[in-house]
Amino acid sequence: MKVALTGTPGTGKSSAVPLIEGIRVVTVGRLVEESGLAPELDLATGALEIDTDALSRFVAGIEDNVLIEGHLSHLLGVDTAIVLRCSPKVLQKRLESRGYAAVKVRENMEAEAVDVILIEALGCAPTVCEIDTTHLSSAEVASAISAIMAGESEKYPVGHVDWSQEVLDWF
Numbered sequence: 729m730k731v732a733l734t735g736t737p738g739t740g741k742s743s744a745v746p747l748i749e750g751i752r753v754v755t756v757g758r759l760v761e762e763s764g765l766a767p768e769l770d771l772a773t774g775a776l777e778i779d780t781d782a783l784s785r786f787v788a789g790i791e792d793n794v795l796i797e798g799h800l801s802h803l804l805g806v807d808t809a810i811v812l813r814c815s816p817k818v819l820q821k822r823l824e825s826r827g828y829a830a831v832k833v834r835e836n837m838e839a840e841a842v843d844v845i846l847i848e849a850l851g852c853a854p855t856v857c858e859i860d861t862t863h864l865s866s867a868e869v870a871s872a873i874s875a876i877m878a879g880e881s882e883k884y885p886v887g888h889v890d891w892s893q894e895v896l897d898w899f
């Protein structure tokens with residue numbers, strides 16, 4: 729089984745990974761390197777983009793029983809996507825403490841508020857789970873990921889995370 733660990737930047741994917749025991753983890757960045765695919769510059773945004781269809785074809789050939797970490801991992805033909813979530817106002821603090829520019833902080837808060845990654849994941853992974861990391865330590869997030877990998881995905885169903893009340897307070 730291939731499992732994606734995805735979520736808006738700042739939801740705590742990389743912080744949880746070193747605390748997950750007994751599961752092989754690979755980052756999307758590592759897979760890009762291994763595949764030899766060259767990221768392309770998006771002239772509109774200045775961001776480096778990777779061809780996720782080409783990367784999916786590469787991922788189809790790697791060994792199963794792997795957790796693929798990164799905010800594009802749910803697009804790579806996985807069996808299950810674990811989407812880390814975080815209240816936008818807590819995400820704001822996490823991203824500000826990483827030194828993100830205000831415009832980037834806002835962009836990610838908005839993406840989290842309107843479930844961008846969750847909706848993408850639902851469109852391409854047969855099983856999707858959500859973990860609300862807002863009040864969890866990274867060790868607790870790692871335990872929840874292990875529980876899902878051990879077959880307890882029903883404890884983390886899609887739909888139990890809802891930022892609409894918080895977003896209404898923005899207006």
Ligand SMILES: Nc1ncnc2c1ncn2[C@@H]1O[C@H](COP(=O)(O)OP(=O)(O)OP(=O)(O)O)[C@@H](O)[C@H]1O
Pocket residue numbers: 735736737738739740741742743744798799822823825826861864865866869
């Ligand atoms: N569970 C947590 N509780 C409190 N702070 C956290 C938690 N997880 C991560 N953080 C903090 O939030 C910031 C972002 O965490 P991290 O780098 O793990 O996010 P990420 O999801 O890997 O982001 P990216 O997609 O940009 O790689 C870091 O400063 C980290 O210390």
Ligand SMILES: [Mg+2]
Pocket residue numbers: 741742743
């Ligand atoms: Mg990360």
